[in-house]
Amino acid sequence: xxxxxxxxxxxxxxxxxEKMARYGFRVQPGANKIEIAREIEKxxxxxxxxxNTANYRPKNKSRYTRSGMIKGKTAAFxxxxxxxxxxxxxxxxxxx
Numbered sequence: 001x002x003x004x005x006x007x008x009x010x011x012x013x014x015x016x017x018e019k020m021a022r023y024g025f026r027v028q029p030g031a032n033k034i035e036i037a038r039e040i041e042k043x044x045x046x047x048x049x050x051x052n053t054a055n056y057r058p059k060n061k062s063r064y065t066r067s068g069m070i071k072g073k074t075a076a077f078x079x080x081x082x083x084x085x086x087x088x089x090x091x092x093x094x095x096x
Contacts, residue, residue: 003031003039007092008079021084029055029078036080047085054079 008024016022027036033051040048058073084090 003028003035004043005077007090009092017090021086021088023082023084023090025080025082027053027078027080029076031078031080033080036082040082044090046088046090048082049085050083052081052083054081 005026005028008026010024013024016024025036025040031039033053036053037048037051040046055078056076058076060071060073062069062071064070
């Protein structure tokens with residue numbers, strides 16, 4: 001399985017991508033910045049200038065149901081924000 005799990009396509013990330021050449025990806029927790037940069041360059045044929053990563057802990061969630069209270073957690077994940085060279089663009093919607 002690859003290092004990149006999926007791109008983060010939210011309203012906030014789209015606004016950042018349009019203003020600057022920065023894109024967000026959900027990545028494997030064990031991946032480092034060099035591996036992430038190589039994978040992005042190979043997949044999208046762009047030049048990566050900088051990679052910032054953040055580890056997110058799981059959050060506790062609970063809800064009330066008819067049969068009682070259900071408790072659980074969201075998944076922990078690692079997010080990578082990739083800055084591209086001036087003029088490079090990643091189009092996530094090109095194959096739709």
